[in-house]
Amino acid sequence: MNIKYSAAAQNIGSSVVREILKVTQGADVISLAGGLPAEELFPVEAVRDAYNRVLSGDGSTLQYGITEGFTPLREQIAGRLAHQGIPVTTDEIVLTTGSQQAIDLICRVLLDPGDAVLVETPTYLAALQSLNFYRANIHTVDHDSEGMLPEDLEEKLRRLKPKLLYTVPTFNNPSGATWSKERRQQIVQLCQQYGTLILEDNPYGELRFTSDPSIIPPTLAAIDRSGNKEHCVIYTGTFSKIVAPALRTGWIAATPELVRMVAKAKQTADLHSSAIDQRALHQLLQTFDIEQHIANVSREYHSRMKLLSQELLAQGMEGLSFREPLGGMFLWLTLPAEMDTTRLLPIAMEQGVAFVPGEVFYPSHPEKNTMRLNFTHTPPQLVQEGVQRLMRAIMQWRELETPIL
Secondary structure (H helix, E strand, C coil), rough: CCCCHHHHHHHCCCCHHHHHHHCCCCCCCCCCCCCCHHHHHHHHHHHHHHHHHHHHCCCCCCCCCCCCCCHHHHHHHHHHHCCCCCCCCHHEEEEEEEHHHHHHHHHHHHCCCEEEEEEEECCCCHHHHHHHHHHCCEECCEEEECCHHHHHHHHHHHHHHCCCCECCCCCCCCCCCCHHHHHHHHHHHHHHCCCCEHHHEECCCCCCCCCCCCCCCHHHHHCCCCCCCCEEEEEEEEEECCCHHHHHCCEEEECCHHHHHHHHHHCCCCCCCCCCHHHHHHHHHHCCCCHHHHHHHHHHHHHCCCCCCCCHHHHHCCEECCCCECCCCEEEEECCCCCHHHHHHHHHHHHCEEEHHHHHHHHCCCCCCCCEHHHCCCHHHHHHHHHHHHHHHHHHHHHHHHCCC
């Protein structure tokens, strides 16, 4: 049968990251590719106890829930956000199936085909997938080490009149970069001035390697809500990185009007996200010291990042460069300009190591000599071997690419 797919469906691209994960599972490959947290750090006993308490109740715990999500959990999220300088009510929160669904739902309710959307480069691959699915016109904004350049942003706000600006300004996926406070204030002010919504995606923001507030600035959402102007920042977060991904519980914090519209769109997709998982998270947050857990996980991830950094530097490879991130899960590696990491990947897989080529994180004009490395999942005792396998792959690539005179 000749299936005639919709124009939107024909725009769907597969995730390179998910494809790499499929071929590395069960294989003798040290994977620095996937954005996976360390499962040995998951609070298994606390989660098991939370589910046991939920299931000790009557059958109502297995019933349908409301689209916006379990109200007691939304109240807990509102309390945590308030501590982070983002004052919201439960009417301004809708729970989603991970923060990926949050991105999809925001695109669904805001974007028509051809609408302009601004992004930084490089940026989150799955966000690009969503934007392409809804046939947005994606435009990049120039940046430096502090974040998007206000001059370039203002020119594009004026000329393109974009519906949305998408960003991961704290411990960016894939680059690990963090915007400065001054730059955040400038970007929020410009978007307020021109009436452009910002989708601030912050799945990694609590995984910080320092507690110094002068080093890790406030979120765009906190800056946006510190004044009396109309709010322009839509904020998304998730429990995937600070508890466990399998719970698939994220959230959107936005104006009540936008939350109501998102809830309507969500009803067409899944009615509501898993009610039992939401109830278990509610129970977990009542008895489990989540803040201490996040601190412990962040400390371990900092150690793993430092180990990967040291092993890369120890290779003494000319043209290899990176900046140590201040938090999160990723290190962005730049190789000599002549290298193409997409072509390097199959050679690396043969050597028994995986990474994500940088090319896939660009909507256009990719820097092909870049790659994303994950430092949270690989056991520390395998990091040195993983880096050595990567260096062997680079040497082999150079031998294959060097012309015979």
